[in-house]
Amino acid sequence: MAERLALYGGTPVRTTPLPYGHQSISETDIAAVAAALRSEWITTGPRVTEFERGVAARVGARHAVAVSSGTAALHVAAFAAGLGPGDEAIVPPLTFAATANAVRYLGATPVFADVQADTLTLDPERVAEKLTSRTRAIIGVDFAGLPCDWEALRALARPAGLALIDDAAHALGATSNGRALGSLVELTTFSFHPVKHATTGEGGMVTTDDPALAERARRFRNHGITVDASERFSRGEWHYEMVDLGFNYRLTDVQCALGLSQITRLDAMLARRRAIATRYRAHLRGLPGLALQALPAGREHAWHIFPILLDLDRLAGDRRAIFAALRAEGIGVNVHYIPVYWHPYYQRLGYAKGLCPVAEALYERLITLPLFPAMTDGDVDDVLAAVGKVIDHFGR
Ligand SMILES: Cc1ncc(COP(=O)(O)O)c(C=O)c1O
Numbered sequence: 001m002a003e004r005l006a007l008y009g010g011t012p013v014r015t016t017p018l019p020y021g022h023q024s025i026s027e028t029d030i031a032a033v034a035a036a037l038r039s040e041w042i043t044t045g046p047r048v049t050e051f052e053r054g055v056a057a058r059v060g061a062r063h064a065v066a067v068s069s070g071t072a073a074l075h076v077a078a079f080a081a082g083l084g085p086g087d088e089a090i091v092p093p094l095t096f097a098a099t100a101n102a103v104r105y106l107g108a109t110p111v112f113a114d115v116q117a118d119t120l121t122l123d124p125e126r127v128a129e130k131l132t133s134r135t136r137a138i139i140g141v142d143f144a145g146l147p148c149d150w151e152a153l154r155a156l157a158r159p160a161g162l163a164l165i166d167d168a169a170h171a172l173g174a175t176s177n178g179r180a181l182g183s184l185v186e187l188t189t190f191s192f193h194p195v196k197h198a199t200t201g202e203g204g205m206v207t208t209d210d211p212a213l214a215e216r217a218r219r220f221r222n223h224g225i226t227v228d229a230s231e232r233f234s235r236g237e238w239h240y241e242m243v244d245l246g247f248n249y250r251l252t253d254v255q256c257a258l259g260l261s262q263i264t265r266l267d268a269m270l271a272r273r274r275a276i277a278t279r280y281r282a283h284l285r286g287l288p289g290l291a292l293q294a295l296p297a298g299r300e301h302a303w304h305i306f307p308i309l310l311d312l313d314r315l316a317g318d319r320r321a322i323f324a325a326l327r328a329e330g331i332g333v334n335v336h337y338i339p340v341y342w343h344p345y346y347q348r349l350g351y352a353k354g355l356c357p358v359a360e361a362l363y364e365r366l367i368t369l370p371l372f373p374a375m376t377d378g379d380v381d382d383v384l385a386a387v388g389k390v391i392d393h394f395g396r
Pocket of ligand 1 (some may be wrong): 069070071072076095099118141145189193203204
């Protein structure tokens, strides 16, 4: 007989809830931040450049521009790519709203193309159907940390002269055919939010190999201001010019001190994420009622989150019931994501439900299991025990 669920008065697997994600802060991180606070520089100083160089080297890009969030990074990248009013950018619906919002910030139009049912990433065939004379960019999201099919997306973008932007907020450390995400396409963006692979509290980065794009990104981060040394010589030391309507998206030296310290542990933290995901997959693969994200050959996952897909035909409960049952067992599950255009803001703009049927159907089946480097093997056992218990209860 199935064990009684905590939801119905049974004993929960855990009494202390396990979150779905959590930062990993070491004493070295704390010392690095304290040292920055004791230094001359607490806003833009040498640690910003050092952090940019560190991330650029890690992802194999020539240039990196540190900004105040992953959302700012997307805004900066979309600006650098030249998006503006009248332009369209293709985005997936299965992402955080920021991916599409960045397009809106520039007065351009996000065009949602559906995702693949197995990889959960942008479907190049659906992208091809959405291309118009107004399309200027394609923004892919490496969902959960799995790289998109960038080769297929490039094959669409190149002949049409479109910019490719990689929203790699989930995918620092992922590789595609052996190449790190970060220099694969024109512009890549990362997030350093606490649940991500490395954190600066809030923070983000734009990486590119193109010096002109890097220059546009740097300017946009700092109010659109340029400082030309020769102009300063001829016009006065105070001289600067604002050439674009930029923002204050600067990341501070204090935050970069944390980021620099974090990236020294990035490989270890990634290895832990991958080990946890491997255990999850080994235990959950083949469990009736569940499906897992497909892992195409040549794409190395960075495991920001671990999504599971409920096979609702084989379960006597819907996602809401199963989610509630897992939470009652002390497992801090989450859901990524509500299709972006379902949000009231996008509904007001006229995006109709039903636009991306694959993503909409996936949304009803998705649950995110906890995954972060500080999880112990015991925590992983608890998650697996709770999933087994709940699926056993709801299994037909
Ligand atoms: C896919 C994706 N893009 C962009 C962002 C925005 O990053 P941030 O929270 O650093 O602004 C997130 C944040 O979770 C994300 O998941």
